[in-house]
Amino acid sequence: MAWSxxxxxxxxVHKLFPEHSKDSTSAFVVVTFDSRQFRTxxxxxxVSPSWNESFYFDMSDEYNxxxxxxxxxxxxxxKSTQSSRSLLGKVSLCVTPDSMKDVMYYPLQKNGAFPREAKGVLALHVCITDEASIRSQEPMNTSMRSLQLSSAMxxxxxxxxxxxxxxKDEQGSANTCVELSFDYHQFHTAVKEKDLNPVWNERFYFDVWDPSSLPALVLEACVYNVNKSLKGSKSFLGVVRLNSYSFLSYSDDAATSYHPLQQSGMFSPRxxxxxxxxVYITSEPSGGAPNPIGFPQNQSSAYAVPFQNLKQMTNNFCTDRKLGQGNSGVVYKGVLKNREMIAVKRIVSSWMPGSQEQFQNExxxxxxxxxxxxVRFLGYCYETRxxxxxxxxxxxxxxxxxxxxxxxxxxxxxxxxxxxxxxSGLDWSTRYNIIEGICYGLCHLHEQIDKKIIHLDLKPPNILLDDRMVPKITDFGLSRLLDQQQTLYTESRHGTFGYMPPEIFHGGTVTPKSDIFSLGVIIMEVITGCRDYPDVTRESPD
Structure with a gap:
């Protein structure tokens, strides 16, 4: 499917208000297309306000x-009447080749039979382009909303x-999306298919151009069931309404709250x-666009990423993006919208029993x-279908x-x-720094956190290197918490032969020294470049 x-x-708007008129107050424009809505x-x-603000609506080749x-x-x-808004006029047009000829001027029309006579002319420039063209024209911002301006709040x-x-049919199946509306802006989430308890974890930003108008504004979140067999027709499942007093005092550490769905009116279905x-007020820059991949810098608050977004980032997990694979899954290169790259590890359950427990551990x-x-942790995805x-x-x-x-x-x-x-010809300084970095990382696991962690699968494939050859320990699927005791016992033998100490094979005993054995093997390999594993599976006669 080609997207543009x-x-x-x-x-x-030219001559929107008569000069010296009492109506010469303030104005903004709301643009709507295919149930999506933005405002200037x-x-x-x-009298003749000028914006020069651009808005972007996603399209596919299926659009008619x-x-x-x-x-x-x-x-x-x-503002003299508590920031009341009145419709001054509208423009309605079909997107045709004739409507995409440079700048076009459209006289404002009345909206219905009773509003007052509309005055003024609205100048618009409408065109269709692909995302690559947008990035080349606006390299600093690929927002779907205005590229010129941003509000302070x-x-x-x-x-x-x-x-x-x-x-409605109570058949226990739903293709669900949420549509958000606030101050004439509208965003909607992805559609979650066949799930009565859908998870999105999608983030949206609404610009607040006039903070003094906040007390009069309401946030609405409408939940819809999308019928794909009827060309995307929607049926209403419920709405949540929040007035500004419920989030004005929130900061960016606000907690997640549960809100029961309500009927839209007295005669709407149950x-x-x-x-x-x-929901919270923030002043951090966002570009005002949906930000489903806003990875946190603080790793203690891991971000849940929708599976659909990861499919897009990895080009549907194509082989060209494959970085490697291990015992539990495949690692792909993901590309974000800002062209930054991440690593996406997809767990393959059939490759190893106990993959659920390993995933939770990691x-x-x-x-x-x-x-x-x-290695820095950015987020996770755990979805079922x-x-x-x-x-x-x-x-x-x-x-x-x-x-x-x-x-x-x-x-x-x-x-x-x-x-x-x-x-591979690494100089001694680089080898020393690699060994030193692994030791620092292992020391952090064993000594510098409240609950000590034993890695249990330390080996060269689980040591990654950045641009400066700084080593970073990864793959914590087999790791164990030590808590207060210094020794654990396990029946698992899922470690890697050659790097597992003999006590794990013979008695299932796990201590921090288990990782030190693995570290010693790695140090010998880094120094000599040679892999000659001792056979630790047989008990020594001593």
């Missing part, structure tokens, strides 16, 4: 432009999840379920760790779990590929 963008540039900043006390209308509404704001809304939804949202332990010699599969000659629905980790991308790869021919 409809670009609408709001340039100005507010221009104060200007003849059946979609682009509308622009011009509103006036009167933003409302951040994180749509976390919905629970116990019930579509609704069930609720929506989990995190997530929980990586969240505890922040050190220059330990139902797929039709053959079982004993019958087609049945089977639950498929997707478990993925997002880690920093380290371009030099693993230490493993440098350990041959006397460490």
């Amino acid at each position: 963008k409809l670009v609408v540039k709001v340039i100005r 900043s507010t221009k104060f006390k200007d 432009l003849d059946k979609l209308a682009l509308e622009a509404f011009v509103y006036g704001v009167d 933003r409302l951040c809304v994180e749509v976390v999840s919905a629970h116990d939804l019930m579509p 609704v069930t379920g609720g929506l989990r949202l995190r 997530v929980y332990h990586l969240m505890m760790l922040k050190h220059p010699n330990i 139902n797929e039709v599969k053959l079982c004993n000659g019958k087609r049945v629905f089977a639950e498929v779990a997707e478990r993925l980790l997002c880690l920093e991308y380290l371009p030099k790869g693993s230490l493993d590929k440098y350990l041959s021919d006397e460490s």
Whole structure:
């Protein structure tokens, strides 16, 4: 499917208000297309306000432009009456080749039979372009919203999840999305298919151009069931309404709150379920665009990334993006919208039993760790979906779990590929720094955190190198917490032969010294470039 963008540039309104009129207050423009909506900043006390603000609407080659209308509404704001807004006129047009000829001027029209006579002319520039063209023209900002301006204050809304939804037919199946509306802006989440408890973890920013108008504004989150067989028609499942007093005092450490869904009106159908949202006011730059991949710098608050976004970042996990694979999964290179790269590890359950426990281990332990010699944890994905599969000659629905980790991308790869021919010609200084960095990382695991962690799978493939050949320990799937005791016992033998100490084979005894044995083997390999593993599986006669 080829994707492009409809670009609408709001340039100005000519003679919107008669000169010296009491109506000469303030104005802004709302642009809508295919159920999506953006608004410009507010221009104060200007008879012919000028914006030059651009807005971007995603499109696909499936769009039938003849059946979609682009509308622009011009509103006036009167601050003397508590920032009341009145519609001054609108422009409605079909996106055709004739409407995309440079700048076009459209007389404002009345919206309905009763509004006052519309005055003024709206200048718009409409065109269709691809995302690559946008990036080349606007290298500093690929926002779907205005590229020229940003407000000093933003409302951040994180749509976390919905629970116990019930579509109209009560058949227990739903393709669900959430549509957010605030101050004439509209955003919507991705559609989650066949899930009555969908998880999004998508973040949206709404510019607040006039903070004094906040007390009069309401945030609405409408939940819809999308019927794909009827060309995307939507049925209403419920709404959450929040007035400004519920989030004005929030900061960016606001907690996630559960909100029961409500009916839209007195005669609307019964609704069930609720929506989990995190809402707060922030001043950090965002570009005002949906930001589903806003990876945290603080690793103690891991970010859940939607599986659909990871598919896009890895080009549907194509082989060209494959960085390598281990015992538990495959690692791919992911490319973000700002062209930065990350590593995406996709767990393959069929490759190793106990993969669920290993995944939980890795997530929980990586969240505890922040050190220059330990790979930086960016986020995770844990989603389930139902797929039709053959079982004993019958087609049945089977639950498929997707478990993925997002880690920093380290371009030099693993230490493993440098350990041959006397460490591939690495000078002694580089070898020493690699050994020293691994020791620092291991010391952090064993001594410098509240709950000590034993790695249990320390080996060259699990040591990654950055541009400056700084080593970083990764792959914590087999790691164990030590708590207060200094010794653990395990029946697992999932470590790597040659790097596992003999006491694990013979008695299942695990101590911090287990990692030290692995470290010693790695040091010998870095120094000599030779791999000659001792056989630790046989008991010594001594």
